[in-house]
Amino acid sequence: MDIKNKEFMLIGGLLVVVAGLMAFFPSLSDSDTAVDWISIPLVGFPIIVSCILLAFASQESRARKKIIAVPIRLFTLCASLIPLAISTALFFDWLILVDWDLMYNEFALEKEYVWIESIGVSWHVGMDGLSFPMVWLTSFLVPVTIITTWNEKDGATYHPLLLMMGGALIGVFVSLDLFLFYVFWELTLIPMFFLILKWGGKDRRYAAQKFFIYTFCASVIMLLGLITLYFLQPEGSGSQYGSVTGRTFDMTVLFSNATAYNMGDNVFLGEDMQNILFAMLMLGFLVKLPAVPFHTWLPDAHVQAPTGGSMLLAGVMLKMGAYGMLRLPIAIFPDAVVFYQDIIMAIGLISLVWGAVVCLGQTNLKRMVAYSSVSHMGVILLGIASMQPIGYAAALFMMFAHGIISPMLFAVCGAFKHHYHSMEIGSMRGMAKWSPYLAVYMMFAWMASLGLPLLAGFVAELMVLIAYWPEYGWWILLPGFVLAITAAYYLWSMQRTIFEGGDEGQPPESLNGETPPDITLSENIGMIILAIFTVIFGIFPFIALGMMDQWTVAFFEGVFNSGGI
Amino acid sequence: MIDPAWVSGLAAVLFIIGLWGAFSRKNAIVVLMCIELMLNAVNLQFVAAASHWGDVTGWVYAVFAIAIAAAEVAIGLAIFLSMYGQHETISLDEVNLLKN
Amino acid sequence: MSESGIIDYAVLIPLLPMLAFPVILFLGKLFNGTPTWVKNVKEGGIIALTVMGASLILALLVIKEHMHHVGTANIFTWFESSWWNSETGAITTKVFGVGIHIDHLTVMLLFVAAFLCFLINVFSIGYMNTDPINDNRNHRFYAEFVLFCSGMLGMVLADSFLWLFIFWELMGLCSYLLIGFYYERPSASYAAKKAFLTTRVGDVFLVIGLVMLWNLFDGHLDYAYVFNQENIAAVNSGELQIALGMMFIGAVGKSAQFPLHVWLPDAMEGPTPVSALIHAATMVNAGLYLVARMFPFFSGAELGALSTLAIVIACIGGITAVMAALIAFVQMDLKKVLAYSTMSQLAYIFTGLGSALWFANNGYEELAAFAMGASLFHLFNHAMAKGMLFMASGSVIHEMHHAHHEVAHHDDDHHDDHDDHFDAQSMENMGGLASRMPITATAMFVGSMSIIGIPLIGGFWSKEGIIASAWQVALKEPIFLLPALLVLIGAGMTGFYMSRMWFMTFAGKPKTEVAEHVHEQTAWIPIPLVTLTFMTLGAIILAGMHAGHWLGDFDDGHYTNFFDGVGSEMEHVFLNHDPFLMVLTYVAIGLSLVLGPSFAMALYGGSLDKGQKAKPWMQWAINLSAKINKKSKFDNSEWANSSLAESLHKRLHFDDIYDAAVMKIVVGFANLSAIFDSKFIDGAIKAIESTSQNASRRVRALTTGSARDYIMMTALGTLVIFILLWGVA
């Protein structure tokens, strides 16, 4: 690339940064003096850093790219550790004392800067018991993903994309403004789209587009719901309110409006209005989750996505759907929740059962794991349909636990693809002989995913079942049936890949007779970190569950008790 | 004096003939003539309306419309010429490289 | 009511092995193949032995301390959960903790578990480390083994049903790993999967049962709360029965009872006798433990409300007892005979527990205590005897292997060839080993006698108790006649198949060349055998301690005078004041001692080779068998070829049916679903895409390229606008 382009790039990079700063923090100075721990360190920093790295790397020649990949990788890793360090420190009160025991509609570390004044958009961020675990999870998964996929080709652009993804995901979880929320919601699609498109498998063209379009379609419907909701709110005046529209996108205002209206026997908006808006918002979230029958983008995206992409996709991106449900429609429309309770349950149950049954019919390892995600996400819906704090806490914990376990599942799948160039379940046998480490991690991840006690997934599943029984009684047999099916497909896939095969094993044909290698050191490190945390949260679930339980209690106090059901 | 309504009616007829001709004829020049017909209908209409209202602006409008029509003819013929240079035809039906 | 003392350290009993699991695994991975690791640490065996020893010592200390009173300790809060009352809006928070609960039941199981695990560890150092096939992977075995022990000990010590279940699942995992230890063998891999899945089916119901129980008891599963009689009285006993029934299905799966028994014999196909031993002697007790744990519910609930469940438990037990014994008749594989025997004996215990629960629920406290005691005592006896039998069988198989290697080595040079078809486990290849393996033969002899219920030896005491209890219930509740009759018949059948096994293996002439070269080698194997032999024989002492009255009289302690105890126990058994029970006793003895063994001797007895002599305490039996065998000329070939025998060989077709059901229905449905998913659900999405592409083609075809058409469309559009404007206006 000639020198002139670099000038463009430099100017452009500078402009982007300046624009970003100007746009995001116009009133940084006149807010109160407390340090903003969220905006820049958790959200802005990863995104800006990755943008700069991408701009930098994209200008280099192919040969130079290989050379600069290593320093960029290292730099990305270091950069990704900063959000992790900060979110961890916030949890343990190392930086400042954070009171996580919040009432409904109270947020810790809340910050608000006016952004687009005319329509009442503000950069409003904050965290509570619902979002903080997700924020931590994201900041934790990004470095782990980077480590696990250390050797991915074209790392100079790959790893910055992961970092950007992390920043955008955290942005979704911390935003307390509907507009901001939607912006980040869509922003997550772009790095993922590129991850699939540039590092994906054979059908990546199809998968990347399907992923993008499918989820985009759903979220525009959601956006229409949000806009309608926006205009149905009473006008007000204040810095959050739009100078032109007189309404605000501020979620906290929305929540307090909804709560105030729902008080007593009243209903926020009309009943059919509630139901329709609830359905519109839920549609967006259900597709993201994904729930059957909106799930078919997921297997395609997963199978084609590179390992790192899958890890973040399954680990955090799917949870955005569940997070959104709990944050918006359920919080705002408690009466609609009651109205739709059985339908939510049915969708959850169908997802659960269908996902598991289809898993059993898959022959591709990664496809199977992808469907298992569908199945596990159904559990979250069951928790929500239970209408009990324990069910909600279970859903939250499921999000969290699945967020740790599923990256490991996909890391294992990725290792298969990376080292054996095959993810067909039947194409190899006895790989434990050749890759003992991989076999151990596979076993571990599979067991964790099928809900083995003392690993993170179990508590969530158990709590969901506990919450489910009093509401739906003998329907519980279906989730129970799924527990067995889940075990069946996982064990079946292990039996046909890492086991059997005689003394020498049967490496897949795609290796062309080469000796099958074991996983690399970086994969090893990444997976063992995930494994350790799976065990930690399995044995000591209260670390995360305590906060979640507090949140659900506050949520029920604030939403359903004042909702006057 | 002729009732302006008659003139208007004539204008309408002219207009419809022009429009009809514009899409029923293949020859570009004829189509251009049909367009001129439409513009002439407009002129007639303006003049008729001006006399109906006793307002001088209508005539001014008509003059301007004539100017526009003249410019249009000039540009149109130039464009047709360049088309003929390339396609060696002025039949509109045969000029359809760009479609779909 | 937490107290300080040794119980504070009780948590270490499961914790130590659990911590040893990663240690052994990683050390093994690091030092694999180095001489120190192989020779001195025995590839992790010594580490395992150390922690198991420590656990055993701790366990003994705990047992000593808590022989007489219940101890509990809270460790930490596991999670909190909140419930919302939609009527009142009240939100209550339930705390669920982790803790330790030690009572009589725990003490007994804890001893069995810790003791057996330790012995198994000793045995496996002898067994595993001498087989070249295990080189460089023994550390995996020991790691999985200690994790398994951790599960077993944790399950026993847990203070709630939930933690019981958690450790129960942990054991399930380890059993999966151990059965599939030789993962490269398809049979092992298959058996492992089968074991896990079959027990998983039970576990699903167990979880559902737990969930129901949780809701019944207002968010509590800890024994301290749920066993509180007031709390039990407060719940709906109908629902309680269903919940307990669900949990019982879990126990059925874990303890390999009909109809979820199919995994246990296959688990024996897993090629390590050690893992087989672990399953048969220890893990299967988990189901029994769970059912025994339910006792307070039955005594606390409404009279008679739960008796249906008690009957079901007993019936399942009775059916399994006879079914397993029947299948054991035709087994040739040494370990499989033992496996079926395990199933059958566990079934006895279930029947005993069923009777105990029935009594408890119908207000017969004394009888309930007796039945319960008998059942638990049988559990103890069976665990000891069966542990010994498995070790002995392992010893036999191990030596057979070695002998086979020697023989094969002499014959040709393919000494590392594992692919030949010699089956070291088949009894058809054995015979006459009594003189060549004296210690093993003795152990096997004593163990078999204990299982059969030869008077005064181990299992006799408890088995009589169970049969008596079952019949006593049957007198009050006619449906109970079914299990009562079945266990009585089963006693005779036990006599047959156990004797058959012993005689086929140890008596008669060696059936193969290999069997002639067998001799005992390692020092590690006999130690546990001898220990257990004495434990089995010593059961009489426990009997004297009124182990049979364990449950009811736990706090008083009846064992002050040992000889009085033995005497009264003997009197109780042989000269019962109730004539019915006395007759029953003799019928049972007759069946198990005379009828069964006689048939076995007649069929499989025979004297040893010339010059070979067994130890005197076995020689008489061999001689007797040779005599009976000669005299009777009993021919069972017609029966052996019958269709019944055929289906017994096929394990009464259960496996086939289950396999067919799973493969045809479940997998078939799954495959159809996968097709449906991609063809229809995803197909709908694709159809939208292709439809819109088609539409696009059509719409673009309207842009014909001809300017005239465009003008016409413009004119048409003008018309449309008119119509719309006029239509509205």
Add this chain to the structure above:
Amino acid sequence: MNTEVFSIDFWKAFAPETILIVGLILIFIIPNLGNSKFRIPLTKIQVPWFLGGRRFKATGSPAIPGMLATATLFTAVGMMIIETINGNMDTTTVTSGGIVILQVDNFSRFFEILFLVAVLLASMASLDRIPANTFEGKKSLEEMYDNRRQADFYILMLTTAIGMCVVALAQDMFVLFVGLELASLATYVLVGFHKESKSGAESGVKYFIVGSVASGIGLYGLSLLYLEFGSLQLSTLAANWGDASALGPIALGLVLVGFGFKISAAPFHFAAPDAYSGANSPVAGVLATASKAMGMIGLIRVLLVVALPEADSDGSAIWLYTLATLSVITMTWGNIAALGSTNPKRMLAYSSVAHAGYMMAALTAVGAWKWGNVEAPGDYAEAIVAAVLFHLFVLVAFKLGAFLVLGLLEMEGGASRLSALSGLARRDPLIGTAMFIFMLALAGVPPLAGFMSKFLVIAGIVSTSVGDLWMNGTVSFSELHWVWWLALAMFINSAISVFYYLRIGVIMFLDVPEEGRRKPLPYGASIRMAIWICLVATIILGLSGDTLIDMCYRAAESLNLA
């Protein structure tokens, strides 16, 4: 402030437009400066006359007209921005003989800025796209052609700009139409400018023919309006609209056709894809942005200023259903057609049809005007108009940007197949990324300007459909005005549109460059600069559009709808 034509105040108010005209004249003159002398008749005195003869080397450079045009446009647009940006600009009305001809206010200035920015960017891009070559050395025929027509091209560009400015300023329907014709006639030529190619000539013909018919129909509509009301003054028409006879709607429909062609609404859009694909990319960009905005001015004037019922009346505009139908047809048609299009320029053309549909949907919502639950319809109308203006403005950023990227590709060959774009991101990551961002903006992905504009439009529609219902507390869904469904239609359509926008991205990032396009892109400093400006505007207006939104609001307010 009221002024007469050519008074002092007039020149003050119309300084930027004057500069344009001066610039135009300069482009006529400067290249023709030479050493020619004029001999005074009957004498031998030769007075230097400077026009013609042997051209001076300095002024005769073929690069001069482009520079001049760019500088003129830049100055004019700069003056306008400085005048408008602070928000307190005066309204100047030009009257002549009691007839209001032009009016400078926020609305007209807004559009003038829009037009001039678009033309400025296009002419910047054309500096490279139709490069001027020095006279030294041997030139190919093509290069000679390019040199010859430098002045023609920029004259036409400036003429277009001036015509558009007149449209923006006009207060009389006929003046508006004259401006429209001025701009149109210039664009007809611009479309067919590349007359050495078959497609260039063909596209010119088609655009001309269909455009002439459409403007003929529109003009006829005007004459009917005049017949009905006796005046074409906007204020008069608006005041008397309520008393119109049946001729009113007929005239309205005909005028609608004239403007419908300009904004390329279905079914008057057919010539647009052909014209865009045959024309130079920068010109096509101007057609898709500025020309469309010009049509929108007409629609706003006719529909909102003239044909809206009085604010104190009850009920919605007469054209409500008509426009709703047309908008839905237009957006769906555009998107569906674009879906399978394999020519990027045609695809962009169809997408611009779809965008026209979106804006028509917004106008429809204004037409709902004063239904039961709207107390102050002006507020809602202003919000929607502001949204439309915002949309039109940001379209200049990303739609023109996309065309300019295609223009860059045209410099090394054609850009009429999707494969021309393949591997673009690999060949030039910056341009590839810019194009992708333009595509995302077109699709309406946040946080880009395209999202913001679509968002505002939909918000406007929804706000009208909700009206003052929120005051009731409990709102039933059935109480909403049906224009809410237009918002849904828009969303569904923009969801469809993602498909083809994304395809461009996939092609750029995934595919291998086609044969003959392996080398780096041609450089072209000014076209890249133009692209770069578009890119930055796309991002910044998405992130922080407040200033622009305020401008749009002020512009909408100056329409005095309520």
